[in-house]
Amino acid sequence: MNSVQMYHNLMQRIRARFDVIDLLRISEGEYFTRAESAAFQGRKIVEGIAYACLIAIEHGAQQIPRDAKKQWNAEKIFKNLKSKGFDTLPSPSEIRSATEQERADGLAIVVEGIPVNRLSHDQIAEVYQRLHAWLHEANPYIYGGSEAFGAEKTAILWKDLDDLKTFLKRHIISVQGEAIFCTLWDLNDDQTKILPLSKLKL
Numbered sequence: 001m002n003s004v005q006m007y008h009n010l011m012q013r014i015r016a017r018f019d020v021i022d023l024l025r026i027s028e029g030e031y032f033t034r035a036e037s038a039a040f041q042g043r044k045i046v047e048g049i050a051y052a053c054l055i056a057i058e059h060g061a062q063q064i065p066r067d068a069k070k071q072w073n074a075e076k077i078f079k080n081l082k083s084k085g086f087d088t089l090p091s092p093s094e095i096r097s098a099t100e101q102e103r104a105d106g107l108a109i110v111v112e113g114i115p116v117n118r119l120s121h122d123q124i125a126e127v128y129q130r131l132h133a134w135l136h137e138a139n140p141y142i143y144g145g146s147e148a149f150g151a152e153k154t155a156i157l158w159k160d161l162d163d164l165k166t167f168l169k170r171h172i173i174s175v176q177g178e179a180i181f182c183t184l185w186d187l188n189d190d191q192t193k194i195l196p197l198s199k200l201k202l
Helices: 003-026 031-061 074-083 100-104 121-133 146-168
Strands: 091-097 109-113 170-175 178-183 193-198
Touching (some): 003 031, 003 146, 003 178, 031 074, 031 121, 031 146, 031 170, 031 178, 074 121, 091 146, 121 146
Antiparallel strands (some): 091 170, 170 178, 178 193
16 A cells, blocks of 8 residues: 555544544533543544654655654654654645646646644644543542533533644645645545645645
C-alpha cells in the first residue's frame, strides 16, 4: 500500500469516527456514557492526525523518523517530529477552479487556506489531554461521582470534538512540495476523497 492509499484509508476511518460521534450526540441513552464513548473516538481521531503527519512526511520526503514510526501516543509523535524539524499538520482549506487570471499564470486549481479553522500542535495536544481524562472512571473522592465530572467537562468535550471536525473536514497536508487534499464528506456523494497534488506554492 502506497502513502496515498494509506492516507485515504486513515481518513475514511477518521470520518467513520466522526459519524459515530454525531450519532452518540443525538441518540437515546444515558448522557454521560454517550459523552464518554464520544471522547474515546475523539482521542483516536487525534492519534489519527499524528499518523496523518507521518504519512504525509513519507509521501513528501520519502522517509519518516524510525523512532516516530513505532509510536502510538499522539503527543510523543508530534514532539518527535518537531524535534527533527517537521512542523507538519493538516491545514483546513477549500479547493476551487482557477480564475481566468490564475489560469493565465499556469494554475488549474487553487487551494485556499482557512486560518480561522487551524489548530496548532499545542492546541491539539491540549485536546488530547482533555480527552484522556474521560478514559478513566471519575474519581469519587475528587468529583463525588460521574454527574459532577460530566457537569464540569461535557461542554468542553463537545467543543473539542467540533473543533477537530472543523479542522479536518476539508484540509491539505504538504511536505516538500508534495501534498494531499482531503474532503471527509464530499459535497457530491458524501464520500471521503483525496487528491494528490504536486509542486504547490502553499
